[in-house]
Amino acid sequence: xxxxxxxxxxxxxxxxxxxxxxxxxxxxxxxxxxxxxxxxxxxxxxxxxxxxxxxxxxxxxxxxxxxxxxxxxxxxxxxxxxxxxxxxxxxxxxxxxxxxxxxxxxxxxxxxxxxxxxxxxxxxxxxxxxxxxxxxxxxxxxxxxxxxxxxxxxxxxxxxxxxxxxx
Numbered sequence: 001x002x003x004x005x006x007x008x009x010x011x012x013x014x015x016x017x018x019x020x021x022x023x024x025x026x027x028x029x030x031x032x033x034x035x036x037x038x039x040x041x042x043x044x045x046x047x048x049x050x051x052x053x054x055x056x057x058x059x060x061x062x063x064x065x066x067x068x069x070x071x072x073x074x075x076x077x078x079x080x081x082x083x084x085x086x087x088x089x090x091x092x093x094x095x096x097x098x099x100x101x102x103x104x105x106x107x108x109x110x111x112x113x114x115x116x117x118x119x120x121x122x123x124x125x126x127x128x129x130x131x132x133x134x135x136x137x138x139x140x141x142x143x144x145x146x147x148x149x150x151x152x153x154x155x156x157x158x159x160x161x162x163x164x165x166x167x
Contacts, residue, residue, distance in 0.1 A: 001034050025086065028074070032067040039158075054115050061111040065157075068104035068130070069150050071097055072137045076146050094138050101134045122160045129153050 004020065020030055040059040044051060074087040075094055089097040109127040113120060133149050140146055 001037050004030055004034055025088070028067055028070045028088075031070045032063050035066045035154075036063040057111050057115040061108045061115075062157075064104045064108040064111070065130075066154065068101045068108065068134075069154055071101050071104075072134065072150055073146065075138055076140070076143075098134055098138065101137075102131065105130045105134065126153070126156055126160065129156060 020026060036059055040055070040062050044055050044059075049055065071088055075089045075097055078087065078089045078094070088100065092100070105127060109123050112123045116123070130153050133153050137146070137150070140149070
């Protein structure tokens with residue numbers, strides 16, 4: 001994960017070499033993979049729990065959710081990306097990218113509902129907030145809006161899990 005993070009931006013010792021994020025379509029998967037490892041796999045491993053079907057489902061659900069939110073950042077970058085840079089919004093269009101994001105979020109939430117029925121309120125709130133963000137994402141023109149709202153829904157699972165533990 002450290003190597004992915006370091007090489008994500010670029011190969012610093014070679015001139016004019018771009019990073020892993022410049023390889024078509026791989027950026028989204030790398031971001032989702034690293035965050036999934038950090039948020040689910042490593043904490044589960046450090047808690048000395050065995051990886052059961054429930055933990056695997058949680059990891060898959062988080063991967064899909066982070067992937068769904070990451071694709072929205074490509075919508076923001078569509079006007080500033082190099083002409084040759086191939087991203088999902090450039091190929092499929094903004095509306096289809098929103099649909100993909102909503103589909104991935106729906107699958108993620110369905111997995112969570114199947115394996116974590118006791119937190120249905122949390123999943124429904126997360127799905128609702130994510131849907132609102134997905135719908136409005138193309139309208140935002142400033143980095144601030146993306147950082148506030150998309151990063152906000154990415155923080156929401158952790159905040160909600162903390163609230164559920166406290167109360």
